Amino acid sequence: MSNQSLPDSLFTFIGSTPTPFHAAANIVRILKIAGFNILNENEKWAIDQEGKYAITRNGSVVAFTTGKGNFTQQGFRIAGAHTDSPSLQLKPHPRSPLSPYFQFSVEKYGGVLLNTWFDRELSLAGRVTVLTEDGSACSCLIDFQKPVLYIPSLAIHLDRKVNEGKEINAQNDICPIFAQNVSSEDQWHCLLLERLNAANSDLAARSVLGYDLFCYDCAPPRYFGLDHEFICGPRLDNLLSCFIALQALLDKEGPSNCMLIFTNHEEIGSTSSSGALSNFSSSVLARICGSVEDQAMAINRSFFISFDNAHASHPNFSDKGDTDHQVVLNKGPVIKINSSQRYCSNSRSGAMFKLLCAEIGVQTQDFIMRSDMACGSTIGPLTSAVLGVEGVDVGVPTWAMHSIREVTGAMDPELIYLAAHHFFNRDTLPVISII
Numbered sequence: 384m385s386n387q388s389l390p391d392s393l394f395t396f397i398g399s400t401p402t403p404f405h406a407a408a409n410i411v412r413i414l415k416i417a418g419f420n421i422l423n424e425n426e427k428w429a430i431d432q433e434g435k436y437a438i439t440r441n442g443s444v445v446a447f448t449t450g451k452g453n454f455t456q457q458g459f460r461i462a463g464a465h466t467d468s469p470s471l472q473l474k475p476h477p478r479s480p481l482s483p484y485f486q487f488s489v490e491k492y493g494g495v496l497l498n499t500w501f502d503r504e505l506s507l508a509g510r511v512t513v514l515t516e517d518g519s520a521c522s523c524l525i526d527f528q529k530p531v532l533y534i535p536s537l538a539i540h541l542d543r544k545v546n547e548g549k550e551i552n553a554q555n556d557i558c559p560i561f562a563q564n565v566s567s568e569d570q571w572h573c574l575l576l577e578r579l580n581a582a583n584s585d586l587a588a589r590s591v592l593g594y595d596l597f598c599y600d601c602a603p604p605r606y607f608g609l610d611h612e613f614i615c616g617p618r619l620d621n622l623l624s625c626f627i628a629l630q631a632l633l634d635k636e637g638p639s640n641c642m643l644i645f646t647n648h649e650e651i652g653s654t655s656s657s658g659a660l661s662n663f664s665s666s667v668l669a670r671i672c673g674s675v676e677d678q679a680m681a682i683n684r685s686f687f688i689s690f691d692n693a694h695a696s697h698p699n700f701s702d703k704g705d706t707d708h709q710v711v712l713n714k715g716p717v718i719k720i721n722s723s724q725r726y727c728s729n730s731r732s733g734a735m736f737k738l739l740c741a742e743i744g745v746q747t748q749d750f751i752m753r754s755d756m757a758c759g760s761t762i763g764p765l766t767s768a769v770l771g772v773e774g775v776d777v778g779v780p781t782w783a784m785h786s787i788r789e790v791t792g793a794m795d796p797e798l799i800y801l802a803a804h805h806f807f808n809r810d811t812l813p814v815i816s817i818i
């Protein structure tokens with residue numbers, strides 16, 4: 384680990400990771416520096432013992448380390464998380480010039496808490512596909528890094544009933560303002576091309592073919608509270624989990640076979656070429672294991688921890704939580720439970736996680752929804768179903784999930800890191816026998 388504290392390293396990671404495409408690129412860059420071989424899905428693989436490998440696909444990453452032993456005897460310790468966060472995604476064409484300002488039209492990406500996106504300095508980042516001077520097409524990442532967008536609220540004088548409950552119309556009310564001196568789509572494309580060519584000296588991009596661009600809060604995460612007990616920041620769900628699981632794998636010293644599965648598109652249901660419902664993780668496992676039988680044996684001996692943030696009990700809205708299952712910031716990782724398997728946890732897999740945490744003196748908490756409210760979900764049950772692996776859903780306690788700025792405890796990254804690190808490092812996993 385670097386000289387920075389864990390939360391400070393997390394803040395740096397989140398600050399440089401505005402979109403799932405940047406998440407995949409940054410994670411692969413960090414893995415490469417740590418000696419991982421980057422494999423291409425369109426080439427043959429040769430997997431060695433005591434090797435380190437990573438593969439990326441459309442905003443998702445699978446990375447794995449191999450030990451000395453046989454996969455069929457030892458299985459894999461698998462940690463999962465998602466690379467995307469709720470956001471506002473630009474539509475292909477800007478808003479037609481109805482006002483003296485250049486504005487974009489946006490779509491909601493995922494379950495956005497819309498009212499939190501007003502009155503913030505926003506930036507813009509994502510992936511642009513261009514045609515270059517030599518006639519070839521190329522996709523590249525872009526990040527404006529500075530505040531370039533803003534969605535102003537309507538003054539209370541113009542809507543006196545706003546505090547009695549205001550509906551937000553996603554088509555009309557949240558079009559971000561970008562500029563006053565841009566008047567056409569062509570001008571906007573020229574700006575994009577200039578920026579891309581300045582950042583990539585060999586690119587020579589000449590026209591824009593398409594983009595996946597997202598608005599984001601460019602204010603970095605920070606501590607708050609009298610004694611800095613809390614952390615607030617953008618995209619804690621779920622870049623925090625990606626970063627912690629990645630760091631735990633990089634710090635692993637033991638001989639176990641370990642795997643990270645970081646998938647895109649969780650916030651929109653995970654159905655895509657690289658989402659948790661795709662064949663990405665199962666295809667990698669099949670290629671590592673070689674035969675159907677070896678893969679089945681390896682999976683049967685594997686264990687999966689799905690890391691994603693958990694709702695902490697909200698002191699102002701205590702009636703929205705199950706009061707018999709309080710979840711408190713800075714009090715340890717949360718095991719998420721749901722009888723309909725919206726989370727993949729069960730009493731056995733939860734017990735496995737509790738045993739691991741107890742061994743290192745880390746307390747756990749249980750989250751369960753009120754029985755009269757619908758429950759959210761994670762990549763946990765999807766990955767568990769796609770691979771056929773037993774797993775548990777855990778995460779850091781979080782307030783304001785899906786707000787542009789979410790909150791967790793200042794100790795929570797460290798507590799869940801300790802659990803993830805022990806999971807990867809323990810000689811063998813605790814055995815829970817069946818009688």
Ligand code: CO
Nearest residue numbers: 620621691692
């Ligand atoms: Co999440």
